[in-house]
Amino acid sequence: MRDALRTMLVWCPDWPVIAADLVDGVPADRPVAVLHANRVVASSATARAEGVRRGLRKREAQARCPQLIAVDHDPVRDVRAFEPVLAAVEQVAASVAVLRAGVCAFAARGPARYHGGEEAAAERIVEQVAQECRVEAQIGVADGTFAALLAARTGRIVPPGQTPQFLAALPVATLERPQLVGLLRRLGITTLGAYAALPPGDVLARFGLDAALAQRLAAGRDDRPLAVRQAPPDLEVDERFDEPVDRVDTAAFAARALAERLHERLAGYGMACTRLAIGAVTADGRELHRVWRHDGILTAGGIADRTRWQLEGWITQRRLNQGIVALRLIPDGLVHQVGLQAGLWGDPGAERDRAHRALHRVQGILGPEAVVTAVLGGGRDPREQATLVPWGDERIAARAAGPWPGRLPPPSPAVVLDQPQPARLLDASGQVVGVSARLELTADPARLMLDRGPAEVVGWAGPWPVDEQWWDSRRSVRAVRLQVLLADGRALLLTLAAAEWTITLHFD
Structure with missing residues (x-):
């Protein structure tokens, strides 16, 4: 079994807020909250000073901070804004892997040897990102990506071999698995050290594969490699396009089709992946490459989303002279799929795709109006602001968004x-x-x-x-x-x- 790779991780705090500033001009120095499903997923430092925290409902956040600027979460915006940061990091380090927008990691050995130590390399990367992008970045170094991410939150370099001790006292909430964390707390297990001390076989049998993977992270046994290794040839999927792809909507369609092919191929072998390498070739021969990582199993929807985000980042940020003529998806971090069960309406995945297909079947039997979805628009009365459109139709509001004198102020009713x-x-x-x-x-x-x-x-x-x-x-x-x-x-x-x-x- 491999030892945990010495990992250097770059973390840009409050990235959804910073991305809204960079892309949409929302001032990050003001009280800002990014919302998803009516809950806060990120907030600016000014908003946190007023008591706004992740997980708060919009109404509670606005009650704590009446001047709060609410912004809808946009994963595509986050990825687009992060592309220049990745380019800046790649000027110092090679084989940079993206964990999510705002976080990337790479093997620490190369930059540390070149710059005379891990601390010097970390300082160089922070300086590079600040100069190129005017963005604040923090660096964490530890044995394994999970520990490096936690170390980055305090800008810490954990000495080699001391990662288990560093993790032991941290709360189980750092695993960022709400259902598992809630269960562990009910069992009286509150720290990573206590969770790591449980018999691994019992954890796997009782809680499943994802909980077993989380226990390895808690114990500092994060042996997942960062560098993309070559997957078996029959697991890779690629597509060549007759016409160069230079539009975001066309790229999204291509990403969905190729992601479904990859997921079906993996499922045929009873496997899943935790990392995804995305490669593209432009009409003028330029090769593009990016690696995405995920703490859990990448579902079909997860693969499609990351591919779509990356293609949009390349198309909009890199200002390609020529469109993309070839696309390849390479699965990495392969694991055997042993019956994980995700929530029906949780992370976009196989279950959600199955639900979408079921809704389309209902429409085929009962007609398009049998399944509708709400689209928000304008109006003074909240009953006028929601328009029901058939599932799958273009979501266009029936009335203009404003202004509407006399309209109720936020928050919106439930x-x-x-x-x-x-x-x-x-x-x-x-x-x-x-x-x-x-x-x-x-x-x-x-x-x-x-x-x-x-x-x-x-x-x-x-x-x-x-x-x-x-x-x-x-x-x-x-x-x-x-x-x-x-x-x-x-x-x-x-x-x-x-x-x-x-x-x-x-x-x-």
Whole structure:
């Protein structure tokens, strides 16, 4: 069994935020949060100083930092912005492997020998990235990629042979496997050292292959090679194009088809890969090459996504004079596939692809309108802002994004009721709260009377008037909106129209 490779890793902190700055001009020195599925996945240092952390819901993050700039997560943007950083690192080191956008690694031996030591090589790379890209980078050096990544977070060089001791005291959360971490904590296992001490055979039998791989990382036995070794010839897949590919959408289509071929070929041998080498040749003979790594098993969707991201990075950042005429995918880090089961709606993979095919079959039987997806657009009322389009159709909003004077401010609601729910808003004396001609509440709200009984009101905001289409007596809308926070944590939007209060929205 191989010893863990002495690895030097480059980590660019808060990369999704930095990428939004580099590509879209979102100021990274302001409070910024990058969101995916309504949760924070990255935040700027200014936002963290206000209490914004990874995993927070958008509403909670905005409550902690009202001036927060929310940006949607865009993996393609992250990869495109990282391409110049990779080019800068490659001026100092060879065989650079990409772990994800913002993180790359390579064998430490070559740069350390050339520059007179690991510390000198690390300083040279940080300087190179700063000069070429004006981006902050931190370096970690340890035995194995996993430990090097953790070392990079503090800019540490772990001496050779001391990686297990370095890892032992770290929390199991550093494995970044939420389900496994939650299970280990319930079992009283809170550190990597305690997890590494468990019998490996029992871990494999009880928790599966991915947990066994994670235990090897926790023990400092990260023997996965960084350099791409030649896979068996019949596992590689390639494609030559009659016309040079120079458009991102064409490249995405080619990436998906080739990724499916590779995944089917691996599955035929009962194997999977944890690394992927992507090679391309342009019409003028230029050869491009990049290696992607993954902590777990690369699924068909994962292979396709990384191929698409890389092709877009080459096409948009390298400003190719000629299009791509050949594409090759080389699997590396081969492991035997032994029944891993991923979540249906989790990381894009075989299960998600299977779900997509099932949805298309439903459309084939019941018609395209049988399966729809929501597209956000413009409108003052949240019920107007979502348009349902058939699954697979182009996602174009029916109404322009703005401006819409009188539109509710963020955060967006989690639930929009088809039929408003009647309610009574009372003050401390039990009288119904109304709104005056000056758009002021007649009293402070104290209780909200619902079908299930009263609920205490602990906070409120508004009221906000709504006066739409006043010129059309049949379609005009005249109402007042009020946000309330209940003692049980629920946040609701109330609407007062024709002297009656109703609940129209629920906030998450």
